[in-house]
Amino acid sequence: VSRFLKNVILIELFVPVLLLTVGIYHGLMQVIYRSGVIHKASVAKLDYYQGLTLHGVINAIVLTTFFAVAFGHATIAFYLKKEPGKKATLLSLLLMVIGTLMAAAAMLSGKASVLYTFYPPLKAHPAFYIGTAMLIVGSWVAFWDWVVVYIRWKKENREINTPLAVIGTLVNFTIWFVCTLAVAYEVLILLVPWSMGWTAGVNVMLARTLFWFFGHALVYFWLLPAYIMFYTMLPKLAGGKLYSGMAGRIAFFMFLLFSIPIGVHHQFGDPSIGRGIKLSQSILTFAVAIPSFITAFTIAASLEHASYMRGGKGLYKWIWKLPFFRKDVYLFGYLINGLILFIFGGLTGLVNASYSLNNVVHNTSFIPGHFHLTVAGPVFLAILGMSVFLVSQLTGRKIYMPTINTIIPYLWTVGVLIFSAGLMWGGLMGEPRRTNMGLTYLDPANELYHPYWVISSMLGLAGGGIMFVAGFLYFIVFFGTFLRKRTAEPMIDLPVSESLHPEKRIPIFDTFKPWVALMVLILLMAYIPAISDALNNTTKKAPPYKPSDPTPVVVK
Ligand code: HAS
Ligand code: HEM
Numbered sequence: 001v002s003r004f005l006k007n008v009i010l011i012e013l014f015v016p017v018l019l020l021t022v023g024i025y026h027g028l029m030q031v032i033y034r035s036g037v038i039h040k041a042s043v044a045k046l047d048y049y050q051g052l053t054l055h056g057v058i059n060a061i062v063l064t065t066f067f068a069v070a071f072g073h074a075t076i077a078f079y080l081k082k083e084p085g086k087k088a089t090l091l092s093l094l095l096m097v098i099g100t101l102m103a104a105a106a107m108l109s110g111k112a113s114v115l116y117t118f119y120p121p122l123k124a125h126p127a128f129y130i131g132t133a134m135l136i137v138g139s140w141v142a143f144w145d146w147v148v149v150y151i152r153w154k155k156e157n158r159e160i161n162t163p164l165a166v167i168g169t170l171v172n173f174t175i176w177f178v179c180t181l182a183v184a185y186e187v188l189i190l191l192v193p194w195s196m197g198w199t200a201g202v203n204v205m206l207a208r209t210l211f212w213f214f215g216h217a218l219v220y221f222w223l224l225p226a227y228i229m230f231y232t233m234l235p236k237l238a239g240g241k242l243y244s245g246m247a248g249r250i251a252f253f254m255f256l257l258f259s260i261p262i263g264v265h266h267q268f269g270d271p272s273i274g275r276g277i278k279l280s281q282s283i284l285t286f287a288v289a290i291p292s293f294i295t296a297f298t299i300a301a302s303l304e305h306a307s308y309m310r311g312g313k314g315l316y317k318w319i320w321k322l323p324f325f326r327k328d329v330y331l332f333g334y335l336i337n338g339l340i341l342f343i344f345g346g347l348t349g350l351v352n353a354s355y356s357l358n359n360v361v362h363n364t365s366f367i368p369g370h371f372h373l374t375v376a377g378p379v380f381l382a383i384l385g386m387s388v389f390l391v392s393q394l395t396g397r398k399i400y401m402p403t404i405n406t407i408i409p410y411l412w413t414v415g416v417l418i419f420s421a422g423l424m425w426g427g428l429m430g431e432p433r434r435t436n437m438g439l440t441y442l443d444p445a446n447e448l449y450h451p452y453w454v455i456s457s458m459l460g461l462a463g464g465g466i467m468f469v470a471g472f473l474y475f476i477v478f479f480g481t482f483l484r485k486r487t488a489e490p491m492i493d494l495p496v497s498e499s500l501h502p503e504k505r506i507p508i509f510d511t512f513k514p515w516v517a518l519m520v521l522i523l524l525m526a527y528i529p530a531i532s533d534a535l536n537n538t539t540k541k542a543p544p545y546k547p548s549d550p551t552p553v554v555v556k
Helices: 004-034 048-080 086-108 126-156 163-196 204-232 245-257 277-309 317-321 327-353 366-372 375-395 401-429 453-482 514-537
Strands: none
Touching: 004 048, 004 086, 004 126, 004 375, 048 086, 048 126, 048 163, 048 375, 048 401, 086 126, 086 317, 126 163, 126 375, 163 204, 163 277, 163 514, 204 245, 204 277, 204 375, 245 277, 245 317, 245 514, 277 317, 277 327, 277 514, 317 366, 327 366, 366 375, 375 401, 375 453, 401 453, 401 514
């Protein structure tokens, strides 16, 4: 790996992990506010919603996007043995860093407390919208360049199957490019002119529909780098082979088809959208779970096989032969814990997706319970594990505190399980999300006091506290590794799982065009009616509210 690419990847890992210290701090603050331990609207001059915005944007948008680009660079360079172009890579890095700094400045100065979904009528300073748009465009530039590199590689290797990790990376960024077009329109055409004062208002329903066109596909953009690691690295780390490489290809192409046309499942409660389109997108949401089921069975089979190769026996006993606590394959611990969390994250996702059940859980704390089992589960753990792995390889430095590094994913997992159990239990009892409950529902002096939510939110606090400790330990390992002495030459050497069965090249699973065409077709069928509904049903007005009180203000 060239010095240039090495430095770019290291910056793309360092910057978001540095910001993550702020993101994790605000995670802890969130559980403290919502459990009623404090009854304050702000702490250390940072307001509750400002903190929640910093938490969501840094953890779920900045960290994930930077990581996907850094990991993409590493994957493309490692598998295709060709480095991305210097100019494009530099431009992409600059756009991403400058954009992030602009958005961070807007959030830290309290001018963009609009949460990571930035629904209007919440309004942010233009720097927030423009900064986020620059972060996204920066990631596009990297992607376009990889496409050029890939086309060159393919011309030289027509008869060779594209490596699975490269398929995964290109599928992921194709989903990302298409879905971000909608949010780019929302930001640049609707929100920026409104935030600048050039237009008087925004079509709120249209903005929400465009956001969710992007918003659910976004979660697969977070997930697929982790899936690339599950398929191409985990079996090798376990000491075995990938049970079926073809299953991986099918799973990635299915994500291409079904990741975007399901955003309406976040809007089952929106009055503007018709029932027919809600039901059909609910059904399509079940389709997007299929590639995850394929992954569950393929990876479980690969792990079982790996364990048998290392002397494992029995129907379940083989599990204990897996290298859970081996320091040299610590990446295994990060990935397997993510998978265990995802069993629960996936099941709760299916609850959310069920059109009628969604009424019970929507806007309750069940939802953050669900997504900390996904984005703060397989996604976050894969990012943490791979970031420290790449830093160690690219700097030629050994991991700082390897025993702690091996334990971190287990500690995090225990924390997330307790945290999410608390939030989901509370959610089923109606506990709201995005609410500073310490000011109202969990303040015994307030008329809205609700004792049922004390225990569930305390569980959330206990789990959140454990997550915070695991996060803190990770920062010590990550930054400690940077500060060690170099003992080896910098390199990228990713673990590569071979396929258990020899893989034949089947052309349809080694090309993108027909899949992209089908993707566009399904997308148009799903979204033309949803957007036309948003354009045509805009007369109803929402009741006014005060940010400090969850009940609507009664207009006399
Ligand atoms: Fe979700 C809301 C439905 C997956 C993230 N989701 C959210 C939000 C976020 C999020 C952030 O339909 C909140 C947005 C907001 O702020 O309002 N979600 C789903 C469905 C899936 C799903 C059906 N979500 C994810 C992933 C996320 C994520 C992945 C992040 C990365 N979600 C919803 C819905 C809502 C929603 C509704 C809206 C709710 C509302 O009303 O607001 C599916 O993709 C899940 C499929 C997954 C599986 C699990 C497969 C299991 C595997 C593990 C196998 C384990 C092994 C280990 C092999 C079917 C792969 C073996 C172990 C050994 C030891 C051997
Ligand atoms: C929201 C806790 C780490 C992503 C929240 C909420 C809490 C919380 C209590 C607010 C729930 C609500 O009231 O609606 C924590 C704790 C963490 C942690 C204690 C670890 C110390 C993470 C990580 C990610 C993440 C690692 C992603 C990589 C999010 C997102 C939101 C959120 C996207 C939604 C923000 C919103 O509703 O606008 N978190 N979290 N969290 N968290 Fe975390």
